[in-house]
Amino acid sequence: MFRPGPLIPGAFYARDADLVARDLLGQLLVDGAVALRITEVEAYGGPEDSASHARMGQTPRNQIMWGPGGHAYLYLCYGIHWMLNVVAGPLGQSSAVLIRACEPIAGLDTLLARRRKSRVAPDLLAGPGRVAQALALNGEFNGLALFRPGQLELRRGTPPDSIVAGPRVGIGYATTEDQSALRRFATGASRWVSRPKLC
């Protein structure tokens, strides 16, 4: 049976979003018997990020991004897929880290059922929509404190051996500078990452 590590304290998230993003690699998303190891993330926000939801200022949808770090920011994309973000940065910075891919650790039967798959394949958790579906997330999880036990939790895992960086995915509306910014991070040499591959 899987033994989860300790909860990650709230202070972990009160740092620059890129630092939090890199340090989230290898950590565990735990909900009941399900556990996922984070393998790929993207950092959003900070001063003047034209790719971030915070780019138009504070709105009803993105208000959670201005709150304290360590809370979940959920939003619906293309009317179909929920995206899981972890709020990061100092209070008022409005930044977050998008969870893009994970490695299955525990609760495989539940994961397969939620993803409507019969076998574990590399694409089981490769993509933000797939991660959220595997965790059965929706808008009701918006604002949830991930450093508190009970529902979805972030716990200590094993850091990656190496980290690779690249440009973020699906932000063609952003400035060319922000499109090319290396704010996408993945565990090196992992098969559990989304496309386009970073290495």
Add this chain to the structure above:
DNA sequence: CGCCGGATTTAA
């Protein structure tokens, strides 16, 4: 108040 388009996935 109506329209536009998206931090995507899936199947054809």
Add this chain to the structure above:
DNA sequence: TAAATCCGGCGA
């Protein structure tokens, strides 16, 4: 390669 499918944000 396109459809699925919903709502936030913006302009009228």
